[in-house]
Amino acid sequence: MRNITVNNITDAVVKSLGDDVPARNREIMASALKHMHDFCKDVNLTYDEWLEAMAWMRRAGDITDDARSEFILISDILGIEVLVDMLDKKVTDGETVSTVLGPFYRDNPPVLPNGATIVQKDFDGSQSVRVSGVIRATDGAPVAGVTVDVWEDAPNGMYEQQDPDQPDYNLRGRFETDENGRYEFVALRPVPYPIPYDGAAGELLNYMGHHPWRPGHIHFMIQKPGFKTLVSQIYDSETEYLDNDSVFAVKEELIGEMKPSSGDTDLEMAFDFTIRSDAKLGMAAE
Numbered sequence: 001m002r003n004i005t006v007n008n009i010t011d012a013v014v015k016s017l018g019d020d021v022p023a024r025n026r027e028i029m030a031s032a033l034k035h036m037h038d039f040c041k042d043v044n045l046t047y048d049e050w051l052e053a054m055a056w057m058r059r060a061g062d063i064t065d066d067a068r069s070e071f072i073l074i075s076d077i078l079g080i081e082v083l084v085d086m087l088d089k090k091v092t093d094g095e096t097v098s099t100v101l102g103p104f105y106r107d108n109p110p111v112l113p114n115g116a117t118i119v120q121k122d123f124d125g126s127q128s129v130r131v132s133g134v135i136r137a138t139d140g141a142p143v144a145g146v147t148v149d150v151w152e153d154a155p156n157g158m159y160e161q162q163d164p165d166q167p168d169y170n171l172r173g174r175f176e177t178d179e180n181g182r183y184e185f186v187a188l189r190p191v192p193y194p195i196p197y198d199g200a201a202g203e204l205l206n207y208m209g210h211h212p213w214r215p216g217h218i219h220f221m222i223q224k225p226g227f228k229t230l231v232s233q234i235y236d237s238e239t240e241y242l243d244n245d246s247v248f249a250v251k252e253e254l255i256g257e258m259k260p261s262s263g264d265t266d267l268e269m270a271f272d273f274t275i276r277s278d279a280k281l282g283m284a285a286e
């Protein structure tokens with residue numbers, strides 16, 4: 001197309017897609033182009049606004065490194081990570097709902113026996129909580145030998161890799177369910193924390209008039225060969241920000257109750273999970 005206008009630009013770019021690009025590339029790019037062009041037209045985007053957006057993306061790239069992905073944070077603020085998670089991991093068989101992994105997972109946490117504590121450093125005023133439950137298959141049968149990774153922020157609102165004063169892998173652990181499908185560990189009551197807002201993601205929060213806070217939660221990654229990996233978070237029913245999580249990741253069924261404990265911790269919380277067999281994935285897709 002030689003004479004490009006506001007009315008034919010979208011068609012021109014879509015038609016420019018190579019004849020032999022894979023079908024999925026074509027599907028994604030044709031839709032993305034249409035929506036992006038429509039967006040520019042909808043808001044009558046000015047050249048200065050476009051330039052500012054380009055500079056903002058440059059800043060997002062500049063602050064990104066192995067320990068920090070500004071683009072994931074931006075995606076979170078826009079509700080896109082949680083949307084993609086819901087689209088990609090639809091609940092089909094009564095399994096526990098997933099939610100976002102977030103940027104703070106670390107592989108190879110300390111392998112601990114059931115009932116052990118993940119707390120390597122105490123904080124004044126923190127409350128200990130014994131977290132336990134049963135992991136079941138969708139037919140209700142307990143599943144033994146499930147790997148359960150857990151991680152949470154410290155009472156100062158920081159994950160250990162953000163905080164030079166915490167021991168390596170503090171508040172992280174890897175457990176395995178016993179023959180009755182039970183897992184159990186001791187943690188600290190999780191506190192709300194702000195997602196990092198000193199970079200491009202923070203600029204976007206300001207632009208949108210949003211706060212950076214997340215409700216207190218404990219992360220779980222639950223894995224066993226033959227089952228779909230479940231990545232989720234359990235929220236403290238008494239935490240702030242349950243109704244206005246900065247990354248929109250709260251689900252009602254993931255809210256757990258921390259009750260006063262009769263044992264050696266301040267609190268206890270029971271939370272059971274249901275995981276779906278991998279075989280059901282194929283059936284759901286059919």
Ligand SMILES: [Fe+2]
Nearest residue numbers: 102104217219
């Ligand atoms: Fe988190």
